[in-house]
């Protein structure tokens with residue numbers, strides 16, 4: 311019951327989450343860096359525009375995902391997720407959200423090369439470049455050397471999760487995805503062409519909808535637990551809780567990339583691999599995983 315979205319209580323954002331124009335951002339651009347800093351401190355979320363993830367790349371991955379959704383259940387069942395999937399092969403997965411008649415039914419399928427192959431690779435390569443740049447600027451905005459996270463994280467791990475939310479006749483009763491924070495360093499969310507509102511973030515203890523901006527290929531970025539852990543003392547960047555709601559008429563697809571440290575990297579009391587095992591369950595739980603990893607600051611800013 312406590313998970314019901316209570317749509318009436320949702321307050322529209324007075325001003326939507328910040329928009330960062332990456333084509334204008336550079337290390338010496340104090341205003342731009344300040345804007346990024348404010349976005350990370352006050353929102354933990356921002357949207358990025360003017361970044362060359364080619365429209366065809368986005369279109370291709372969306373089409374492949376939609377083709378997978380359309381497969382009959384028996385066909386999809388041929389690719390089950392390993393039971394109790396605590397191994398790290400959860401990495402590339404597909405989550406089917408709420409199914410009519412609105413029973414929460416989160417099923418996970420691995421993104422098998424048979425369906426997603428090269429399309430996913432091309433997409434992930436583009437996202438990787440973006441994440442590297444973003445982490446550089448995020449470090450700079452904290453007054454740190456640009457490569458600090460790259461040094462700390464080693465060769466980053468990327469995991470893609472696609473969430474599909476079919477239309478739901480009672481979106482006021484069932485959530486698409488429960489409130490959680492991401493275990494990543496940063497997360498890149500592609501809302502999909504013609505996407506309806508679905509993502510909500512907890513801002514000043516209220517749920518605020520992230521309006522997809524009518525700019526082609528805009529991406530939603532959020533700070534994950536792994537940036538919060540080393541920077542959180544002294545009120546630094548927060549990994550903000552978010553959730554997804556469903557719509558009565560329209561379905562929705564989100565393509566989400568989690569960009570994370572190498573699994574061996576020690577962060578707090580856990581290495582990132584253990585952290586991920588703890589984090590990855592089909593039940594997303596607020597920010598509980600983060601409590602496990604709380605630590606003394608590793609970076610002082």
Ligand SMILES: O=C(O)CCC(=O)C(=O)O
Pocket residue numbers: 471473487492499508509510552553554564566
């Ligand atoms: O579908 C969305 O908008 C949210 C997805 C999400 O938060 C996640 O997959 O971690």
Ligand SMILES: [Fe+2]
Pocket residue numbers: 490491492552
């Ligand atoms: Fe998330």
